[in-house]
Amino acid sequence: MDKSELRGWLVEEDKKWRALLEEIGLERMELPGVMGEWSFKDMVAHLNDWQIWSIARMRAAQVGESRPAPPWPAHFEEDDDVNGWIYEANRKRSVQAVLDITQQNFDDLLDFVDSLDDDAAIEPAWHVIQLGDERFSTSEFFDHFHDDHEADVRRWLAGLE
Numbered sequence: 001m002d003k004s005e006l007r008g009w010l011v012e013e014d015k016k017w018r019a020l021l022e023e024i025g026l027e028r029m030e031l032p033g034v035m036g037e038w039s040f041k042d043m044v045a046h047l048n049d050w051q052i053w054s055i056a057r058m059r060a061a062q063v064g065e066s067r068p069a070p071p072w073p074a075h076f077e078e079d080d081d082v083n084g085w086i087y088e089a090n091r092k093r094s095v096q097a098v099l100d101i102t103q104q105n106f107d108d109l110l111d112f113v114d115s116l117d118d119d120a121a122i123e124p125a126w127h128v129i130q131l132g133d134e135r136f137s138t139s140e141f142f143d144h145f146h147d148d149h150e151a152d153v154r155r156w157l158a159g160l161e
Contacts, residue, residue: 001124003116006138009127010113013142014106021099024157029095034156035149038087043149045090045098046083051105051141058112061131109141 029041038046049071056068070076072085090098116122121130127139137143 001122001127003113003118003120003122005124006122006127006129007110007113010106010110010138010141017142017145020153024153026095028160031160033159035152040153040156041093041095041098042087042091043153044102045093046086047145047149048098048101048105049086049090050144051109052101054136054140055105055108055112057134058129058131058136061134061136062112062115064132105141109138113138 024040029044030039032039034040034043053068053070060066060068070082072082072089076082076085116129122128123130126137126143128135128137
């Protein structure tokens with residue numbers, strides 16, 4: 001797989017994401033129940049913060065810098081602690097602010113892919129980019145949603161109709 005094919009795959013995944021956003025509609029994004037009491041907006045903010053850190057790690061590896069610290073307190077060892085921190089850090093943000101961060105993350109990811117050397121090593125199965133000694137799965141930007149959250153979102157949506 002080359003970077004053009006990777007970019008094409010990412011753009012197609014983003015189209016599916018945008019279709020879901022359209023289906024949900026701005027007016028329903030703060031309704032609770034997607035993941036426990038979390039709203040769709042809360043779930044998106046959760047994805048955003050993990051993506052911000054992923055992009056920072058990829059960019060650092062690309063230029064040979066050490067791994068950056070995560071945006072949450074470094075002493076957190078459990079995902080539940082991180083996710084709780086992310087929820088608190090984002091719960092007062094507007095839906096539009098959260099969606100703007102999502103768009104910025106996607107733009108940053110495409111910029112990163114565009115900045116790769118033409119002969120960058122990209123494994124097609126998981127859209128993994130090898131940078132030095134580290135491997136980064138760009139599919140994680142969408143697969144985490146598909147694998148861990150999409151079924152909950154679909155159930156929540158079905159319950160609203």
